[in-house]
Amino acid sequence: MLLWLLPPVAWFSVFILVPYAMLFWYSLGHTEDMRFVPGLSLANFARVFTDEPYLGVILKSARIGLMTAILSAIVAWPLAFVIAFHTRSASVKFALYLLVIVPWWASYLVKAYAWKTILGTNGILNATLQGLGFTDEPVRLFLYNEFSVVLTLTYIFTPFAVLSIYAQLERIPTSLVEAAKNLGAGGWEIFWRIVLPISVPGIIAGGIITFSLAFGDFVAPVLVGGSDSVMISNIVINLLGVAFDWPMAAAIGLVIITLGLGLISLTGWLEEKTKVRL
Amino acid sequence: MTTGIELRDLRKRYEGHGGAGSWAVDGVDMQIGRGQFVTLLGPSGCGKTTTLRMIAGFEVPTSGQILRDGVDITDQPVTDREMRMVFQDFALFPNMTVAENVAFGLKTRRMKGRFGAAEMRRRVGEYLDLVHLGTHADKRPHQLSGGQKQRVSLARALITDPDVVLFDEPLGSLDAHLRKVMQIELIRLHRELNKTFIYVTHDQDEAMAMSDAIAVMNGGKVQQFGTPREIYDRPTSRYVAGFIGHAHIVEASVVESGASGLSVRLGNGEVVRLDAPASLQRGEAVGLMLRAEDLSLAKPGDGELHGKVSDSLYRGEYIEYVVDLKGGAGTVHVHEPTHAAPFAHGDDVALKVNPAKAHVVGGA
Incomplete structure (x- = not known):
């Protein structure tokens, strides 16, 4: 019987316990001449909250993550709704579902890069605007700023929001909608009073996923972000690979993980509170 | 002018793949007088539920007419019909309490202004009492038993005082004992409220016990329409004789x-x-x-x-x-x-x- 426990315990130890213990060990030390010196100091954690740019960038990353989560939910909800309620044929439903997932067969980098070619000064959007005569010279506002980062991240992570909202909407029996119509409720009333409230746990679940993924992203800021769009993962990468300040990187990592765990517990609790038993 | 519901040569065709299709309802004529308790009875696939759903407005007839007190309502949208339906799966709104479920029909936009807050609360209490659920107002649907859920569904349907109440196998998901209790309850409500009840079931005992008239359906057609006694004692076809009471x-x-x-x-x-x-x-x-x-x-x-x-x-x-x-x-x-x-x-x-x-x- 105990043999069955071996794989999970081994997995948990090798890939979770030991790495986190090491991360913690690193975070307590410091560097001298780019070399790691062990120690037992919490100074690095204090620096996360006092030294610029760490806290500022964490907050900015959180803002980008939040905006991505909100935008994804706004884009995903109607799509999930159409797939769940307005697609009668099973094959069309499957096709739409597949279309949502298909972008994930393409490389992340390619997708992020694609936005560069859409939003750039020689990009498709500017070419179209100039062609239609809306503007004489390329609009530079589209690319290399927070807007383009959020847009790219929204595009990339929306499928996660669609799937979790869809999973929730799909569980709503058609008889609920029929009952509401039968009782004299119009389309908007059904949306506001029944369908949307029941879908809230799906929105939250999708929100956690898109927020976490966007918060920790480091590709989009590099490809489509401006010089000021550095996110916290970029900082960590720099600390690790350029500055060789592993203790600081480890401290930031642990702070983010703790924040993440807190957030997940909070939203998990919210999800439980808003859950309805169908 | 006839009062009540009249069905004139009502038909519904479902198209299948490659031109194949079938008539779910194939020419139903029926007069349901105001205040009557009429049951559409038949095996699954006989067209009884489709007929009821056309009366409710959930399905659009392929041809034929539905009249209410002499007025053609065939093309009237569901939301305007003010006929309330009781569903087999209860269809209670899981995000609302029992009281909120019951009040739903009073709070729609079209009802706005018809009831004040105090009047609404009084009415919800009154209808919860009517179905013996006065003490369950603040519970959620999932905390109720099947029989209680169906009572909530009934109160929700009755609270707006509709002329016509439609029942789609409402007792189908209840156990045998509860079904008997609810049958008596439904007969009582019909007697007290004086509304037209149109009831769909495949259970002949249920139909016999409750109805003023039964329409025995098969193959999308009404085989016989009459009082339970007529149908039982004087069936007009072999189908009805064989279906009712297993003669x-x-x-x-x-x-x-x-x-x-x-x-x-x-x-x-x-x-x-x-x-x-x-x-x-x-x-x-x-x-x-x-x-x-x-x-x-x-x-x-x-x-x-x-x-x-x-x-x-x-x-x-x-x-x-x-x-x-x-x-x-x-x-x-x-x-x-x-x-x-x-x-x-x-x-x-x-x-x-x-x-x-x-x-x-x-x-x-």
């Missing part, structure tokens, strides 16, 4: 027919007399409907039919004998009181037919 039909031909009654001869030459006047051709092929409770067993020679007991089943309230008629003329079932059980498997017996209850249905 057994024995092939026979008319010997004599007139105002004073009817005689038919079975395939084995034995003759049965019926009281009901009839005007049938001599020699015409008919089906003789023999219900278990209209037959009694006797010693050979003491009845007009003869046969052999092939099985006897103890049913508690009665013993059910399965009797093969002489000469392979057919098989009938006979209910006998349990205190007298003088016959056993293989015994030769005679059968007495109650001439007031036996009945013939036309055609071979």
